[in-house]
Amino acid sequence: MRTDPLTKAGRHFMRTVWAFCQVRGLLEEGIACSMQIKARLITLDILSPKQKREYEIYQRMMYAMPKLEERLCLGSDDDLGHTADLGVVVDWLVPSGASATPQLSRHSKANHGFYHYWTGKLLCPVGLDWEDPKIQEELRSGTTIVSGEYWPAFIYKDYTCDENNIWKGLFQSDILVKVVCTIVSLGSQKATKSCNAVIHNMTSVTIPLLAYIATQVMFSQNDVATDSETFYNLIISLLNNPDEKNDVDALLNWWNG
Structure with missing residues (x-):
C-alpha cells in the first residue's frame, strides 16, 4: 500500500x-x-x-x-496520524562479539528497559554505575525513579559522560548516528527511491531532529515510566540556550561537517 x-x-x-x-x-x-x-x-x-x-x-x-x-x-x-518504527535499533544495542540473553525482540518491549542488561546499560542515567547490582535492582524495582530530566548513557559517544566536560561526546553516540542515517537515509548507497532527506529538502541535521531521534530511541527501548516529553523539551531547551551556543554550533558542525 x-x-x-x-x-x-x-x-x-x-x-x-x-x-x-x-x-x-x-x-x-x-x-x-x-x-x-x-x-x-x-x-x-x-x-x-x-x-x-x-x-x-x-x-x-x-x-x-x-x-x-x-x-x-x-x-x-x-489524517495526521504518524508512527515511527525503530525496531531496527535492537540490532545495534549489543556490541560486536557479545550476545544478548535473553534475546531482544523488535516487536515487544516486555524485556527491554532496565529489565535487560544491554538496554538497561544504555538507559541508565549518567552518574549511576550500571555495573553495580544494587543500582540495577533499584532501577528495575522503581526505588530509583528515572524522569525525563536525566541524561541516559546512550546519548554520549561510547556511552560515557565526562563529568568534567558534559559536552564531550554529547549526542554523538553510534546509536544516534545510525538512527539518523536510517530515518533520513543520509549517505545510503542502496536507496531505490527518494529518501526523506530528498523528499523534504533536508540538507542538514537540526536541533529538532536530534531531539526527536534521541526521544524515539528512549521510547522504543524503554518500558518504564520515563517522561519522554520532558526529555524532549529538555533537549530542545538546552540546544536553544544562547549560553550554550558555541558548544551547540560545534555539535551541529560535527553532524553536518
Whole structure:
C-alpha cells in the first residue's frame, strides 16, 4: 500500500519541527488566530510569547502540508496520524562479539528497559554505575525513579559522560548516528527511491531532529515510566540556550561537517 503523502508530511513535521505538539489544539488555535489576523482584528504584537511560538509552529505546519486545510474539511481525524518504527535499533544495542540473553525482540518491549542488561546499560542515567547490582535492582524495582530530566548513557559517544566536560561526546553516540542515517537515509548507497532527506529538502541535521531521534530511541527501548516529553523539551531547551551556543554550533558542525 502506498503511504498517504499527508501522512509522510506529518511524520516529517514531527521529526523536524515539534514532536510533542498537540495537533488538534494547535490547528484549532492556529486557524482561529490566522482568520483574526487576516480580518485585521488582531496583530501578532498582542500575542503572548507562548501564542507566538504556537502560531509559528502552525504556520510551519501549513507550509509543510499545503493541502492540510482541504483534507481537514473532507477527511477524517486520522489524517495526521504518524508512527515511527525503530525496531531496527535492537540490532545495534549489543556490541560486536557479545550476545544478548535473553534475546531482544523488535516487536515487544516486555524485556527491554532496565529489565535487560544491554538496554538497561544504555538507559541508565549518567552518574549511576550500571555495573553495580544494587543500582540495577533499584532501577528495575522503581526505588530509583528515572524522569525525563536525566541524561541516559546512550546519548554520549561510547556511552560515557565526562563529568568534567558534559559536552564531550554529547549526542554523538553510534546509536544516534545510525538512527539518523536510517530515518533520513543520509549517505545510503542502496536507496531505490527518494529518501526523506530528498523528499523534504533536508540538507542538514537540526536541533529538532536530534531531539526527536534521541526521544524515539528512549521510547522504543524503554518500558518504564520515563517522561519522554520532558526529555524532549529538555533537549530542545538546552540546544536553544544562547549560553550554550558555541558548544551547540560545534555539535551541529560535527553532524553536518
